[in-house]
Amino acid sequence: MLGSLFPDAEHVFVKDDLASFPARVPSVRELHLSGKRVVVLSLPGGCTWTKNALATQLAGYRSADADGSLSAAAVDAVLVICVNDGYVLDAWKRASGLAGARAFTFVADPFGTLTAALGLSLEEPDPELGPNRGKRAALFVADGVVRLREVSEAEGDPTGDEDHANSDAPQMLESIRTLGTT
Numbered sequence: 001m002l003g004s005l006f007p008d009a010e011h012v013f014v015k016d017d018l019a020s021f022p023a024r025v026p027s028v029r030e031l032h033l034s035g036k037r038v039v040v041l042s043l044p045g046g047c048t049w050t051k052n053a054l055a056t057q058l059a060g061y062r063s064a065d066a067d068g069s070l071s072a073a074a075v076d077a078v079l080v081i082c083v084n085d086g087y088v089l090d091a092w093k094r095a096s097g098l099a100g101a102r103a104f105t106f107v108a109d110p111f112g113t114l115t116a117a118l119g120l121s122l123e124e125p126d127p128e129l130g131p132n133r134g135k136r137a138a139l140f141v142a143d144g145v146v147r148l149r150e151v152s153e154a155e156g157d158p159t160g161d162e163d164h165a166n167s168d169a170p171q172m173l174e175s176i177r178t179l180g181t182t
Contacts, residue, residue: 001149006033006040006141007117013086013108028079028114032105033144036076039172040139042120044159046084046092046106057136058096060169065103073173075140078104083112083134109134120151122158136160138167140176148175 006029032038041061061078064070070078082089086108098104109115115134122133136159140148152160152167165171 001119001146004146005029006139006144006146007114009109009114009117012114013110028107029144032077032079032107033141035143036141037074037143037176038077038079038141039070039075039176040079040081040141041167042115042118042134042137042139043080043082044122044133044136046082046088057164057168058098062096062098062101062104064169064173065101069169069173070103073176075173075176076103079107080104081107081109081114081118081134083109083115083132085110124158133159136164136167138172140172140179147179148172150175 008027008029012028039061041057043057058080061070065078080089080093082092084092089106089108093099093104093106098106107114112121112132112134115121118134118137118139120135120137122135136152138148138150139146150166150172152164154160154163157163160167
């Protein structure tokens, strides 16, 4: 996976405005990653506000955008991928205060095809989220090539709810700075 092109997958949707939704994305790599430095977040479920990890993890990247930490690490954007439909992701984006946020794009992966192509499908269903979910992870993609991949999971905690520090904004941005600008 490291050093490989970020995969493209069918049935992936991006919602930029309600009037045009759903908009099938012909190539996530071409439209959102080509020529850019992007953090890609894979999260187990959208709109699961009771899951503290989801709320704090997304808020950490929002704060990093607001305080200039994303820019300081030369990160152009954050792509949030979740095995949910676009309507759930749109509601989540709005509820998270990210509607209209330039740096954040939410990608609906309703059938889990992109999540599977990234090797991030949960092997067993989460009792609260159900089957066909993705692992909690952060990837750094530079010009379409995966440079870093951090998966937050542990035995008994397959969704990384208890310990997700390695895919949170502070650790990921530090890893990106250490990696350099290549």
